[in-house]
Every structure is written in C-alpha cells, then in structure tokens.
Amino acid sequence: MPEATIIDGRAVAARIAGDVAAEVTRLKAETLATPGLAVVLVGDNPASRLYVGGKSRKAEELGFHSVQHNLPADTSEADLLALVEVLNRDPRIHGILVQMPLPPQIDKDKVIEAILPEKDVDGFHPVNVGKLAAGLPGALVPCTPAGSLILIREVLGGDLSGKSAVVIGRSNIVGKPMAQLLLQASCTVTVAHSRTHDLAAVTREAEIVVAAAGRAEMVRGDWLRPGATVIDVGQNTIPAPEKGEGKTRLVGDVAYREARAVAGAITPVPGGVGPMTIAMLMANTLVAACRITGQPPPDFGQS
Numbered sequence: 001m002p003e004a005t006i007i008d009g010r011a012v013a014a015r016i017a018g019d020v021a022a023e024v025t026r027l028k029a030e031t032l033a034t035p036g037l038a039v040v041l042v043g044d045n046p047a048s049r050l051y052v053g054g055k056s057r058k059a060e061e062l063g064f065h066s067v068q069h070n071l072p073a074d075t076s077e078a079d080l081l082a083l084v085e086v087l088n089r090d091p092r093i094h095g096i097l098v099q100m101p102l103p104p105q106i107d108k109d110k111v112i113e114a115i116l117p118e119k120d121v122d123g124f125h126p127v128n129v130g131k132l133a134a135g136l137p138g139a140l141v142p143c144t145p146a147g148s149l150i151l152i153r154e155v156l157g158g159d160l161s162g163k164s165a166v167v168i169g170r171s172n173i174v175g176k177p178m179a180q181l182l183l184q185a186s187c188t189v190t191v192a193h194s195r196t197h198d199l200a201a202v203t204r205e206a207e208i209v210v211a212a213a214g215r216a217e218m219v220r221g222d223w224l225r226p227g228a229t230v231i232d233v234g235q236n237t238i239p240a241p242e243k244g245e246g247k248t249r250l251v252g253d254v255a256y257r258e259a260r261a262v263a264g265a266i267t268p269v270p271g272g273v274g275p276m277t278i279a280m281l282m283a284n285t286l287v288a289a290c291r292i293t294g295q296p297p298p299d300f301g302q303s
C-alpha cells in the first residue's frame, strides 16, 4: 500500500489567510469599517505570550485593526471583566480573545460568559456552544476543530455524509465541538476519551480519526483502518536527546511514521492543524465583523 498523503496545513492556512485578507479589503472599501481583533494576555506564561504575539501579528498582516492587552499575573477578576466590558462596547473591536489558561484568582467561565457572543471569536461562549450543538445559524465555531474540518474536506471533499469518524478527546475546546461539526456533516461519530475501553479497536473502525488527547504518539499504526484520514491535533513536547542535552521536539498524538504506512492521508506535527487554528481565528474575526456591520459573511467551509 502506498504511503499516506501528507495534508499540508501550512498551505491550506495560507490560502485561507489570503481569502481573509481579500475580504478585509472588500469590507473596508464597502463599509469603511476595519475589522478589529483584541487579544488579552494575563500574566507571562511563555507559551501563551508566543501564541498571543502570533495572533496579533497575523491580524495586522491581514489588515485588521489589532490590539493586544498585556495584563500582569496578579490582575483581579473584576479588572479583567471590566476590560472585557470596555471591549464589548468598543465599536472598533469585532473579535475578543482572552488567552487561556488564566491565573488561579480568575474564574475562566465568568470571563468567557462576559464576552459578547457575537464577538466571541474563540467560540467558547455558551450561546455559541449551544448554537453549534443545535445546528442553529450564526454560531462562531472554535478555531481548532473548524480548521480540522477544513483539512478533512481537503482530502474527502465536501460531502462527508455516512463516514465513520472517531474523535479522541472530549474537551470543550477541541473534542466536543469537533464531534458536533462532524455530526452536522452527517458522519457517524464516536467520541472516545480517557475512560474508553479498547481505544485501539474503536479507532480501527473509523474512516476519519481526529486525535486530540494530548498524549504523545499514543495512536499507533495498527490502531488505524487502512486508508483512514488522520487529523493529529496533539501538540506534545518530548525530550530529544539526539538534538543535544536538554533539547526537546514537538510530536502529535499519532505515531506519525507508523501511521503514514497505513493511513490514506495524515496531518504532520508541526505543519498540520496548528497553522489552521490561527487562520480560523482570523476567519472568525472577519465573520464577526461582517455580521456586526450587517454584511453577508463569507463561508470558509468551516461548518
């Protein structure tokens, strides 16, 4: 059997970013409104700082009005909620993203619920979660699963109806919304998690596997049905003594080399789902700006 096709997330993300930039230009010309994204970072977690910087830079690059608020680690919940309120009311801001995790003195659910659902470009607000689950129009869909769905469609085309899909992981950020999107696309969906019995046997049934467990190289080649489409969401840092003492490398939740020999198509880590997440954040911000300014939002194929 030939080796799997490698799904180039960087290339697909670049295409979406190009489409977003073109739409931003059109929106500016037609409505004189510049779509605006506000990114809020509390504390100085190095990974969060990197993510937030990347998101703000990409927004600027695509022509958005982009603002970043860096708050100290000891910011009170009340102060963060007050900033969210200011951003909710700011007509130049169409998307608000508060980077997680938040310091322990802040209740993340209160913050998520304080963001106006129509500016909730992470798609975590209960209104957006409910709209997605109920199949109602107008949901903002979480970026990582939205991007993963686009990658699946790159391989299998627009019509996924009847396909068997296994999602490994049931988090609110990835697993659950991924399952909802696949269900809405008329797949037969199984959601597996840390208590699932015989995960290998469950996974072996699937034509589509989305791995989002956060367990380095857990999904082995012999867990896969030959020809399966494999989307590896995991981002795990593991020791890489071959690169030198104390060095690390990034791997997914799928044992890539083994899986490539069995799968029909697979996303690499890095270069698969990761770049799609940021592209979908830009797409969501544009969609939010269109809806808020009364323009028809473009469809990037994310729902």
Ligand code: NAD
Pocket (backbone or CB within 6 Å): 144, 168, 169, 170, 171, 172, 173, 174, 175, 192, 193, 194, 195, 196, 199, 212, 213, 214, 215, 218, 233, 234, 235, 236, 273, 274, 275, 277
């Ligand atoms: P999480 O820890 O919130 O959830 C992990 C889920 O996996 C849980 O539902 C748990 O039940 C399940 N799980 C854990 N161990 C398991 C096991 N042994 N067998 C089966 N299921 C198991 O994590 P998350 O936020 O959903 O993220 C999952 C992974 O995706 C992480 O590696 C994270 O870094 C990565 N991630 C990547 C992106 C990206 O842009 N590429 C975005 C978000 C998350």
